[in-house]
Amino acid sequence: MKTWDDIYDSSDKILKSILEQKGEEWQLDGGASPDKLNNRLQQQFQYNPFLAYQKLKKHRYRRLMRWYGMAAGMVLIVGFAWGWLQQGADREQLLTETICPGNKKAVLSLADGSVWYLGDTVMTILTAREDIRVDSNGLSLHTHNQTAGNNDEVCHLLTIPRGGEFAMTLPDGSRVWLNSESELRFPLHFAANERKVALTGEAYFEIEKDSAHPFIVETNNSEIEVLGTDFNVRSYRNEKRVVTTLVEGSVCVKNTNNRILLKPGEQSILDETGRLWKQQVEVYPYVAWKEGRFVFRKQRLEDIMATVSRWYNIQVQFEDEEVKDITFSGGMMRYEGFEVFVKMIEAIGSVTCDIKEKVVFIAKHR
């Protein structure tokens, strides 16, 4: 048996044999295929040793400070001076430092209780039943064995924080784009008779056609049943309504006492009283977020700010009630800085925005 002391020399030998192509001496999750090696390399690349070293230096610095209280006092004074000078910095510079557009990020909680922070880094999570891969296309599942565990109801949970977005591919090949502050619960394997996921927040679905296995999205208090189609669902808890917008195909929205069939270009709304109705809409503004755009058509500022604040992860405070009801039409790229948005609404809406840290105060222009 090998001991801890053997790690360094053994790894030398194994690396040599890999480089000599004697793969059989080396078992790495079932073989040192180049692909596996590259995966493992990517996993190590996601940890930055230089940043970590800077942190150690800070620790050393703190220890020094304990001995040299005088020096600490000096730093304090310098710190005050710096802070005082910083106050003069202009608004735009401060803005870009504290308020940034959202980016690709999500938290994946697996059924076994482990938690993974996902972002731009390519990684592979190996579990007993499947490989979970994260790459530029988002998250995807690769099951080891199709038949195994068909009857279990184990669910994974993908959570997108405020200021985040993420895409994923479900086991049947359907694609889901998740917007900020959303949550999708999905199973390892879909059950034999239906494909069911649960959503809070906003998501865009591109469902693979499979009439034998209807696809069902569960939201707070309704179910959306589809066969194969593209549609957007918005069901934030604090908005207290479920808005389903159909782009292609057909879907059926139902709650306990009602059901509505949607055709492309139609939108269903379910409000908190349980009332369910549909209307004709221009689809694009409702799905533009997936293409990286904000598009608003005569929308109230309060509703616009609800959407925008999720993406930039900010709080909004209205100083005048009437400002909430000003309506706007317009569009911009989501990945632009927040200052672009502020300039836009200040220019066309006769409002002023005052930004303190991550809180935006909106008042009537005087």
Added chain:
Amino acid sequence: MVDREHFITDLNKKKEAAWLQLYEEFYPALCAYAAKLTHENAGVEDIVQECMVGLWDSALQFPNIKALAAWLYKAVYSRALNLIRDRDNSRRLLENYTSELTWSEEMAIELAIEESVIAKLRLVLADLSEQQRAIMNLSLEGYKVREIAQTLNISENTVKMQKKRAYAIVRERMGEIWGVLLATIFFNFF
């Protein structure tokens, strides 16, 4: 790999350059190792950093790099076990708790060796230029010279030339024996 004895004595004396090198060589591998052990990537950097800080604050002296590697991997292992134990205790209270992670010391050592191999491969690649690294990465994925040239939009000759230069750099860093060994991989892959 170059100047191993100096590295260890400087590390024992807590000299900056040696500690930066320590991080460069071991930090990513130890993090990946902790992630595999705990089966999650949340908090692994804290585990590794705690070990490093512990080492910095201690008066430990290592005779050679073998002992250093042994100490580091073992320290991360025992901290990871603590984390698993605490986490599992709190999760047992929740209903959806489905699996339990256990690692024998033997398995943990095998895993440490794997991670150490990857770390050394990473260091070999780190010394190359961006284009050389791209070429090397593609060849690790099993692509042929012609395919690499097409993917990177460069001529086949450039691929071959960059391959030779990369080989020279690796030989310089790893020493003569390594160079000979690497010649095989380069000529097999390309």
